[in-house]
Amino acid sequence: xxxxxxxxxxxxxxxxxxxxxxxxxxxxxxxxxxxxxxxxxxxxxxxxxxxxxxxxxxxxxxxxxxxxxxxxxxxxxxxxxxxxxxxxxxxxxxxxxxxxxxxxxxxxxxxxxxxxxxxxxxxxxxxxxxxxxxxxxxxxxxxxxxxxxxxxxxxxxxxxxxxxxxxxxxxxxxxxxxxxxxxxxxxxxxxxxxxxxxxxxxxxxxxxxxxxxxxxxxxxxxxxxxxxxxxxxxxxxxxxxxxxxxxxxx
Ligand SMILES: [Zn+2]
Ligand SMILES: [Zn+2]
Numbered sequence: 189x190x191x192x193x194x195x196x197x198x199x200x201x202x203x204x205x206x207x208x209x210x211x212x213x214x215x216x217x218x219x220x221x222x223x224x225x226x227x228x229x230x231x232x233x234x235x236x237x238x239x240x241x242x243x244x245x246x247x248x249x250x251x252x253x254x255x256x257x258x259x260x261x262x263x264x265x266x267x268x269x270x271x272x273x274x275x276x277x278x279x280x281x282x283x284x285x286x287x288x289x290x291x292x293x294x295x296x297x298x299x300x301x302x303x304x305x306x307x308x309x310x311x312x313x314x315x316x317x318x319x320x321x322x323x324x325x326x327x328x329x330x331x332x333x334x335x336x337x338x339x340x341x342x343x344x345x346x347x348x349x350x351x352x353x354x355x356x357x358x359x360x361x362x363x364x365x366x367x368x369x370x371x372x373x374x375x376x377x378x379x380x381x382x383x384x385x386x387x388x389x390x391x392x393x394x395x396x397x398x399x400x401x402x403x404x405x406x407x408x409x410x411x412x413x414x415x416x417x418x419x420x421x422x423x424x425x426x427x428x429x430x431x432x433x434x435x436x437x438x
Contacts, residue, residue: 189214189316189339189436191363191399194217194230196371196428198380198433199251201225205430207251207299208402210365212343214337217315221333221344223255228262230430238267241315242274243301246346247330248284256301262302276312276319278329306331325351326379332357340437343395347402348377350351355392362437364395367402367426368412375404388414388425401428413438 191214195206198307207224211231218235220227220243237259245253257277265274282303286293297303306312306321308331322332326347334357335345343358345366358364366389369380376382381389383400390398398417403409407426416425427431 189337189342189438191342191365191434191436192225192234193401193428193430193432193434194220195430196401196403197223197224198367198404200405202308202405205405206230207254208246209255209359210343210428211235212317212335213338214315214317215331217317218316219244219314221334222252222346223244223259224251225254228258232303237262237273238271240273240319240389241278242335244278244314244319245275245277245281246333246344247278247326247328248281248325252418253281253285257288260289260297260300262370264296272298272300272302274314275281276302276304278331279305280329281308287401294344301377303410306400307410321329322352322354322357324348324354334358335360337437339358342436343393345381345389347380350385355368355389358389358395361395364390364393365401365434366390367400368400368416369402369404371411371415373408375406383412383415384419387419387421387425389422390425391415391419395423397424397426397434399428399434404426 206226209227239376
């Protein structure tokens with residue numbers, strides 16, 4: 189299994205780094221996880237969007253879902269043949285997105301996407317990849333995602349503060365893709381994690397590797413890495429740099 193970083197900028201995109209988006213590949217299976225601003229263009233460098241098995245959205249903050257709209261246009265007006273992309277998302281996603289397509293938005297979205305609403309505790313299998321979900325500590329209805337195949341296990345924090353049992357959910361994962369929005373004394377707020385908290389979570393979960401994502405755009409990722417390594421108990425910590433590909437398991 190491989191995880192390719194399409195973008196990892198926290199909150200808003202910057203030159204060279206779109207917002208959150210990842211391509212999970214296992215054999216012939218391809219799952220696009222989060223569609224933050226700018227990730228659809230990056231996805232097209234490496235995959236045919238009509239051959240994806242699904243798009244999975246963690247929550248409806250724009251930095252994780254805004255590219256649903258250009259994707260909608262590409263499918264509705266560019267593909268044809270009744271193609272609809274399976275879209276897995278938390279409750280309320282379609283209701284939140286539809287008004288931006290104005291009148292009839294609900295039905296129009298349904299012409300491009302086959303919606304599947306998922307909640308914490310659900311298990312779904314998509315093209316041989318088993319997904320489980322955890323409700324995160326974040327203002328929107330946000331789902332952390334655990335993806336398992338025979339090859340390995342990836343856990344993605346989505347956006348969260350410390351009030352969810354992310355360490356328990358991620359236990360034994362090969363890779364924890366964890367948000368690390370803030371640094372010590374830099375920015376901060378009760379809806380995201382610091383790099384130190386991400387490192388501590390990875391250590392408690394006993395994962396093999398930690399990838400830091402969603403670093404706030406004005407912060408230097410190298411410092412986030414140093415702060416996460418200070419609490420991660422010696423495990424491998426890397427930044428989810430745009431374009432980077434992480435091996436997950438075998
Ligand atoms: Zn975010
Ligand atoms: Zn968010």
